[in-house]
Amino acid sequence: MKLQPYRAAFDQFASSLPANERLVRDAHLQRFLSLGFPSKREEDWRYTDLAALSEKSFGLAIPAGNEADFKRIDGTERLVFVDGRLDSARSTAAQFCAEIPATESPATDGVLALNAAFSSAGLDLKLAAKQQLEQPLHVLFLSSAGADRATSMSHQRHRIVLGENACATVIVEFARESGSDSLATHTFDIQLGANAQLTLHRLQHESAATTLLTRIDASLGRDARFNALCLDAGGGFVRHDFNVSLDAPGTNAELHGLFAPLPKSHIDNHTRIVHAAPHGRSREHFRGIVGERTKAIFSGKVVVQPGAQKTDSEQRIANLLLSKRAEVNAKPDLEIYADDVKCAHGATVGQLDDTALAYLRSRGIDAATAKSLLLRAFAIEILDHVNFVPLRRHIEALLNFPDDPQLDALIEAVS
Amino acid sequence: MLEIKNLHASIDGKEILKGLSLNVGAGEVHAIMGPNGAGKSTLAHVLAGREGYVATTGEVKFEGKDLLTLEPEARACEGVFLGFQYPVEIPGVSNLTLLKAAINARRKYRGRAEIEASDFLAWIRDRAKIVKIDPKMLSRGVNEGFSGGEKKRNEILQMLILEPRLMILDETDSGLDIDALKIVADGINTLRSPERATVLVTHYQRLLDYVQPDFVHVLARGRIVKSGGPELAQELEEKGYGWLEAA
Known part of the structure; x- marks a missing residue:
């Protein structure tokens, strides 16, 4: 039976639960087993196919x-x-x-x-x-x-x-x-x-x-x-x-x-x-x-x-x-x-x-750095919503944007 | 310093430069004039290494190095600077970011450490005065919301900051009022020195009243058809290009 591994994992998980809790959880599991994962035929899941999850045995x-x-x-x-x-x-x-x-x-x-x-x-x-x-x-x-x-x-x-x-x-x-x-x-x-x-x-x-x-x-x-x-x-x-x-x-x-x-x-x-x-x-x-x-x-x-x-x-x-x-x-x-x-x-x-990329390169900036500067420029409208500075730095590091911790200070100094 | 021999170049398979030769020595200022469509901007872009501008035959040497095999950024690091006819607006990349990245790219190329923040700032402020740009504008995106004149002055500012050895200015004087033109000319003259060379690509003789060239060349149909001293510019101003194009 499909989804069987989930059933097996549940039995193991539920064995340690108090009886009344187990009952509530079991109802949810039954619901899951009857619904299954959403299918691509549902409009809300049209582009994201979870079918592969049904075949896997997660513990x-x-x-x-x-x-x-x-x-x-x-x-x-x-x-x-x-x-x-x-x-x-x-x-x-x-x-x-x-x-x-x-x-x-x-x-x-x-x-x-x-x-x-x-x-x-x-x-x-x-x-x-x-x-x-x-x-x-x-x-x-x-x-x-x-x-x-x-x-x-x-x-x-x-x-x-x-x-x-x-x-x-x-x-x-x-x-x-x-x-x-x-x-x-x-x-x-x-x-x-x-x-x-x-x-x-x-x-x-x-x-x-x-x-x-x-x-x-x-x-x-x-x-x-x-x-x-x-x-x-x-x-x-x-x-x-x-x-x-x-x-x-x-x-x-x-x-x-x-x-x-x-x-x-x-x-x-x-x-x-x-x-x-x-x-x-x-x-x-x-x-x-x-x-x-x-x-x-x-x-x-x-x-x-x-x-x-x-x-x-x-x-x-x-x-x-x-x-x-x-x-x-x-x-x-x-x-x-x-x-x-x-x-x-x-x-x-x-x-x-391409024109912006060529412009940056003409100033001596290598293609990879120029590209990441432009990606950052594209993202900046969103990043500017992050007001908490340590988080902003954390996010920019996650995105591998050019690291320039001094820049804010520079902008500050110039203004 | 710059030796161009029999350069042929095309865009999208269409040949624009058809056997151009030019020698520019250190300390010299060369003006390249000519009618629209003669290939002036193409020459500037080929030298800077713009993608899509393909040198098919010929040779370009900059201080003995084969310029055509270098990536555009390497050319810049070697000391070639192109002032764009139409400077690009890049919202989201501040002028300061661009300048700092450009300075540090050059330093890295020469095996030097990155510039100190305080030195950077002092240098920017010093140079901004020459072109009368408020340093505050530099925290904005590159050329973002700049007027036509401000964009050209910003090109000159970048040049003053990066101190190239070969300055190629592609119609930097076009579309400028007389005050802006003087500022641009001041910027060029500030860098003029025995170690540097300048190539002024221009459509108008007017710039040459403020930046005195050593040589004037007329580019037509993809070749240099006439070369002379500063007096040639005067002659072109009076007679136009017709007599040369017909020749």
Whole structure:
């Protein structure tokens, strides 16, 4: 039977659970077994085929103990997970780790059901009214180092709940270096209270053998502000679902992203912004740099529901194709059911500017450096949304942009 | 310093330069004039190594080195500078980034360490004065939002900063008002020295009132059809190019 290895892995996993918990988990597993992984026939999964996952036999990952290294970001608190388990020794904010009970309602798709069946403890950030995180919280997902490890999987659920006027910055980083096949699913449930503010950075630089499926569902309360930045700088087979619901009047959501994946990878950003209340503002701007044998997908849907008057929404996607064997599918999509709204969208696909490249080379700059300067120039509109300087440097290093730590100081000195 | 022998060059298979020969010695200023479409800009780009400009036959030596086999960036590091007729706007790459990368590329080429930030800044400020560019503009993207005159002055600024040994200026004077033209000319004259050579590609005699050439050449139909002293420029101004093209 197909999916049998998941059944086997579950039996092993569930044996240690209390009976009532096992019952809930088992229901999710049954749901998963009956739904299976989403198929390409479903519109939302048209470009991302998970069929191969059905054939694989992943076992739940067991931390091997040898520590995978990671780069710390100055001025942050840390929560480190290795193979889906908290690494308390290297975490400075372990209080934000908790098991999040799976909902009892049946999951809407196979991936969610799988995640609910197996989920282990994850980020659980709850801030009371007016509470503020002093430092950004850096949440890392690593794999234990070492080569010859069996195919493994991990599944985690996360939650961020901000009370009225609460404020937080969270950096979520997927940085597994595992050389063997692995599967990870992550779900984030985000709820922002009235006038709360969340800045969320989702960074991914996984290895080529990784399959990563993430899903963020955010719901915004009155006047809440949500700024998200999504970066894909790694390889592998990656699908991100990002759903933002502007549920109360006066909310502001900004969703910006840059994907510059490694060659031979597959990156699917699937976003959905729902304006469900009046006076909501949303901005979505993604840029992609797509190279050799890489497939990138961006689908961005904006829905303006009846009654969501005075909605102000803008969606832009720009892509740079670096190779004849690069593929990008960009699909902006608007659905409007209100009549007093302002909605704009646009998509472009282009190539590196040869004239600019020639100009830089004529000044003595070698072709590779010139090219990376131009790539950085293309990405800068997105990077400029990162106000936290140590994070900005971290991201530029991930993207292998020309390292010039003195530059800001120079610009400062000249101005 | 620069020896061009029987140079043939084409773009997209179309031959533009048809046997051009020219010798430029150290310390000399050569003006290359000629009608539109004569191949003046092609010559400038072939020397700088622009992709798509193919030298089919002939030879170009710069200080004894075969220039045509070098990558464009290596030519620049050897000391060749091309001032573009149409400087490129590069939003997202600041002028400072470009300048710093260009200076350090040259230093690396000569096996020297990268420039200190304070030295870099002092040098930029010093040079910016000559061309009357506010250093603040340099934190903006390369030529981004610059006026036509500012772009040309920025070319000269880059040249002053990089201190090349061979300056090739492709119609840097075109489209400039008289004040901007004087600034550009000042910049060129600042670098003029016995160790440096200059090739001024120009359509108008006007620039030569401010930068006195040692030699003037007329380029027509892909060849140099006439050479002379500064007086030739005057003659061209009066008679136009018709009499030479017919010859």
